[in-house]
Amino acid sequence: MKLGRLNHIGVATPSINDSIIFYRDVMGATKIHEPFDLPAQGVKVCFVDTPGENGSNGTQIELIEPYDEHSPINGFLAKNPLGGQHHICFEVPDIHIAKAEFEVLGKRILGEPRIGAHGTPIFFVHPKDMGGMLTEIMESPGEGKH
Numbered sequence: 454m455k456l457g458r459l460n461h462i463g464v465a466t467p468s469i470n471d472s473i474i475f476y477r478d479v480m481g482a483t484k485i486h487e488p489f490d491l492p493a494q495g496v497k498v499c500f501v502d503t504p505g506e507n508g509s510n511g512t513q514i515e516l517i518e519p520y521d522e523h524s525p526i527n528g529f530l531a532k533n534p535l536g537g538q539h540h541i542c543f544e545v546p547d548i549h550i551a552k553a554e555f556e557v558l559g560k561r562i563l564g565e566p567r568i569g570a571h572g573t574p575i576f577f578v579h580p581k582d583m584g585g586m587l588t589e590i591m592e593s594p595g596e597g598k599h
């Protein structure tokens with residue numbers, strides 16, 4: 454595995470609207486994207502840009518709120534009613550090569566690769582196999598293979 458770009462930090466929240474106010478008014482976020490629903494993944498999503506070096510885009514905060522009672526983040530919010538850091542997401546050049554690498558290492562892949570919030574294939578690796586951190590692997594945008 455070759456460590457790729459940190460694409461986003463997933464932050465679960467009971468209310469994306471409340472979190473937008475927090476990131477705008479407390480944290481001074483200047484680029485908060487329009488929230489959108491991702492029913493196939495059971496979440497509502499809102500990206501907050503963080504500044505990078507020399508004016509480049511840094512990473513993003515991915516605010517996620519349960520879409521419905523089947524959402525995979527309901528269990529997390531039941532244990533953490535205020536929400537909090539939910540996962541981290543790293544980019545890879547090829548999602549299928551990455552999946553095979555994690556499988557060879559005996560890491561539990563959660564579900565098959567599917568299209569994530571950035572429109573490219575993603576999968577998750579179980580937190581218990583990743584030092585307690587739910588880890589999302591995402592194919593870099595612009596790879597053009599899908």
Ligand SMILES: CC[C@H](C(=O)O)C(=O)SCCNC(=O)CCNC(=O)[C@H](O)C(C)(C)COP(=O)(O)OP(=O)(O)OC[C@H]1O[C@@H](n2cnc3c(N)ncnc32)[C@H](O)[C@@H]1OP(=O)(O)O
Binds near residue numbers: 491496515525527569
């Ligand atoms: C894909 C769209 C978007 C994108 O970026 O493109 C997203 O990122 S959407 C993010 C939401 N989707 C997911 O999280 C899908 C993957 N997650 C899952 O399959 C589940 O959440 C799972 C299996 C990680 C946890 O399931 P559940 O909440 O039902 O809890 P369990 O009791 O089964 O958990 C077992 C064990 O893991 C601990 N746990 C749960 N969630 C997390 C977490 N986010 N970080 C760290 N640890 C976590 C939980 O406490 C249990 O530990 P235990 O010691 O047994 O209590």
Ligand SMILES: [Co+2]
Binds near residue numbers: 463515540542589
């Ligand atoms: Co994510």
